[in-house]
Amino acid sequence: MRLIIVVEGQTEEAFVNQVLAPHLANKEIYVSATIVGKLVAQKRRHRSRGGGHFSNWQRDIQRILGGDRRPDLRVSTLFDLYGLPRDFPGLDIHATIPDTAQRCAALETALASTFDDWRFIPYIQRHEFEALVLAALPSLRAVFDAEDDLAGLRALETELAGAAPEDINDGKKTSPSKRLLHHLPGFNKTLHGPLATSATGLVTLRRLCPRFDRWVSSLEQPPAGPAPRTPSH
Helix, strand or coil, X not given: CEEEEEECCHHHHHHHHXXXXXXXXXXXXXXXXXXCCHHHHHHCCCCCCCCCCHHHHHHHHHHHHHHCCCCCEEEEEEEECCCCCCCCCCHHHHCCCCCHHHHHHHHHHHXXXXXXXXXXXXXXXXXXXXXXXXXXXXXXXXXXXXXXXXXXXXXXXXXXXXXXXXXXXXXXCCCHHHHHHHHCCCCCHHHHHHHHHHHHCHHHHHHHCHHHHHHHHHHHCCCCCCCCCCCCC
């Protein structure tokens, strides 16, 4: 089985390669990551950056699905709920759903309907990739040595005591990324995010992040195949 996970940037690409790919390879699922919108970004001389309008994302995903019609290919996504492009499918309808778990589910359904391909498994991280880093906070002690960072790490752990990482909200000052940057001046998402999540391990991340766990479980399952066609009369 081949699995291509479409991601937003280098951090998520490293996470897929370092954390998800080794686990899924044990199940004979061979994973690669591709940064969405990267071709457009490179044309604009932003060589390592993806993102941009959803219309660019759609072209990339459709190119992957259409370029290889084999049934042993699956395509999934790892997109952040926080900061989706304005033209993302269903965002104009579902953006005001207060429960972000329900919002993610509604947007994933809208994303799936955009491609209408049984091999496509949409996933949106609630609220952003840094929620997984919050699940891996103890591992950051091994990569920080500055006292202000270590003190900030202790303060952040105290602040989040008892809170589920996926429940940390999408506020402009209280989202996972903003909390990390506020408490850890030396935090670098691209460097420290994959290091912390890899050191923590997938077992812990899945235990602390149940929605993420359900996505990984869906990737582990054999493909269901296309829905049977209703015979015409």
